[in-house]
Amino acid sequence: MNDSATGFGEILVSSRSLDEYRAMFALTDADLRRRILDCPGGAAGFTAEVCDLGGDVTACDIAYFDDGVARVAATAVAEADRGNRYVRDHADAYRWSFFADPDAHLRARRGSAQRFAAHTALAPDRYVAARLPALPFADNSFDLVLSSHLLFSYPDDLDYDFHRRALTELARVATTEFRVFPLVAIGSPTRYPRLDDLIAELSAAGVESAIVDVDYEFQAGANQMLVCTVR
Numbered sequence: 001m002n003d004s005a006t007g008f009g010e011i012l013v014s015s016r017s018l019d020e021y022r023a024m025f026a027l028t029d030a031d032l033r034r035r036i037l038d039c040p041g042g043a044a045g046f047t048a049e050v051c052d053l054g055g056d057v058t059a060c061d062i063a064y065f066d067d068g069v070a071r072v073a074a075t076a077v078a079e080a081d082r083g084n085r086y087v088r089d090h091a092d093a094y095r096w097s098f099f100a101d102p103d104a105h106l107r108a109r110r111g112s113a114q115r116f117a118a119h120t121a122l123a124p125d126r127y128v129a130a131r132l133p134a135l136p137f138a139d140n141s142f143d144l145v146l147s148s149h150l151l152f153s154y155p156d157d158l159d160y161d162f163h164r165r166a167l168t169e170l171a172r173v174a175t176t177e178f179r180v181f182p183l184v185a186i187g188s189p190t191r192y193p194r195l196d197d198l199i200a201e202l203s204a205a206g207v208e209s210a211i212v213d214v215d216y217e218f219q220a221g222a223n224q225m226l227v228c229t230v231r
């Protein structure tokens with residue numbers, strides 16, 4: 001999967017929905033009333049959907065640089081189609097319960113991409129260009145930070161030091177908590193090999209982590225999140 005806009009050849013700009021975020025991160029209605037950062041936001045419909053419910057979400061992503069939000073919006077459905085082709089070609093690597101079949105996956109991801117695109121035009125300030133491991137936000141800007149399908153997902157592109165610095169940065173901008181999903185690489189059911197080292201480094205910096213099972217497994221083996229509590 002190539003995406004030249006990201007600068008990382010293998011990273012898709014994907015578009016998960018609020019329903020997927022709820023499941024991946026075990027989000028409660030109370031969570032959705034907190035100030036939330038979605039990092040990376042990609043072309044997810046999450047920010048649009050929560051804001052439509054009266055919530056307060058900011059999305060940030062490297063793909064939003066250089067007027068990239070408009071570019072991401074324009075290509076979001078095509079990216080959803082491209083992601084769906086990958087899923088169809090590797091259907092055995094997925095569990096078909098959250099989505100009944102590849103057609104349901106395509107419908108959901110396309111719908112989410114369309115909500116993202118519409119919302120970027122209505123509320124452009126909700127979409128901020130940012131490149132981990134440095135974010136353009138003050139300390140303690142968000143009550144809850146969510147990070148899906150970047151950290152741990154691409155260990156061949158993003159090294160250990162990137163992960164350490166990125167997690168430290170998520171802690172800096174969170175008042176109390178951040179969550180990361182999943183803990184396995186794309187295409188692999190095996191947990192990120194140096195997760196324990198990262199957890200130890202976070203603990204030394206005052207951030208306590210817990211590995212939590214979630215009631216969501218689309219990619220086989222991707223059914224846990226890291227919940228980090230900032231002291």
Ligand SMILES: C[S@@+](CC[C@H](N)C(=O)[O-])C[C@H]1O[C@@H](n2cnc3c(N)ncnc32)[C@H](O)[C@@H]1O
Pocket residue numbers: 005006008011012013014015016039040041042043044060061062063130131132133147148149150
């Ligand atoms: C697979 S998408 C996930 C998007 C969204 N969280 C979702 O689940 O649908 C990964 C995103 O990470 C973004 N990305 C890659 N490297 C980044 C970096 N260093 N800082 C911020 N975003 C980055 C890509 O542009 C892409 O949109």
